[in-house]
Amino acid sequence: MRIALFGDIHANLEALEAVLEDASQQGVTDYVCMGDVVGYNADPAACLEIVRAMNCPTVKGNHDEDASGNHSLDSMNPVAAAALEWTRLQLSGEQRLWLNRLRMVRQVSDFTVVHSTLDQPANWNYVTNRFDAMSNFSYQFTQVCFHGHTHVPRVYMKSDRVSEVPAESVTIEDGAKYFINVGSVGQPRDGDWRACYAIFDLENKRIVFRRIEYDIEKTQAKIIAAGLPEMLAERIREGR
Numbered sequence: 004m005r006i007a008l009f010g011d012i013h014a015n016l017e018a019l020e021a022v023l024e025d026a027s028q029q030g031v032t033d034y035v036c037m038g039d040v041v042g043y044n045a046d047p048a049a050c051l052e053i054v055r056a057m058n059c060p061t062v063k064g065n066h067d068e069d070a071s072g073n074h075s076l077d078s079m080n081p082v083a084a085a086a087l088e089w090t091r092l093q094l095s096g097e098q099r100l101w102l103n104r105l106r107m108v109r110q111v112s113d114f115t116v117v118h119s120t121l122d123q124p125a126n127w128n129y130v131t132n133r134f135d136a137m138s139n140f141s142y143q144f145t146q147v148c149f150h151g152h153t154h155v156p157r158v159y160m161k162s163d164r165v166s167e168v169p170a171e172s173v174t175i176e177d178g179a180k181y182f183i184n185v186g187s188v189g190q191p192r193d194g195d196w197r198a199c200y201a202i203f204d205l206e207n208k209r210i211v212f213r214r215i216e217y218d219i220e221k222t223q224a225k226i227i228a229a230g231l232p233e234m235l236a237e238r239i240r241e242g243r
């Protein structure tokens with residue numbers, strides 16, 4: 004069985020469609036979504052409807068939470084807040100309710116899924132190094148946990164100590180635990196603009212990261228046409 008782990012779509016329809024097409028060509032039969040379906044880019048409703056129709060396990064991201072509520076966004080950075088105010092207006096009440104009801108943590112097969120970290124999932128902590136990953140491992144009761152949130156693919160491994168191993172392809176070894184960031188479909192921040200997701204081959208215990216080109220000019224044009232902040236169109240090309 005091959006499972007696609009994908010998230011941080013951020014309303015980028017072209018990237019989402021390219022990832023799903025690649026996954027199907029790769030023989031993926033099951034899908035799990037790390038959250039942040041909406042926010043930043045110009046197609047929140049279309050992306051939400053695709054993910055909802057897939058009926059796959061999906062956890063809630065911070066942008067899903069912010070887009071589904073009515074609370075003030077004043078404490079957020081102004082670009083993210085402007086995009087979220089816009090996103091709220093694009094979604095129906097029923098779509099916002101779907102986002103709001105997403106769960107923070109899911110167990111799927113024998114692995115766990117969370118948007119940020121298992122230690123305090125509602126605090127939306129960012130894991131950017133092995134020290135940040137340590138507190139997650141104390142709350143990780145499955146061998147493998149997938150997450151997103153930083154938009155940077157990363158693999159943290161805990162055996163006698165916590166280390167970071169290259170996010171290319173990983174074979175799950177007995178006696179170790181893995182906390183794996185699957186990167187971002189719609190707004191990668193590792194300097195590579197291509198959409199990122201991961202495929203978990205359960206039989207071979209192997210996880211492979213995929214980078215997929217998509218029609219980024221179309222996505223950029225939609226961001227500008229929607230009146231969203233222009234830097235959102237620039238950053239997806241720069242991968243930051």
Ligand code: ZN
Nearest residue numbers: 011039064152
């Ligand atoms: Zn995100």
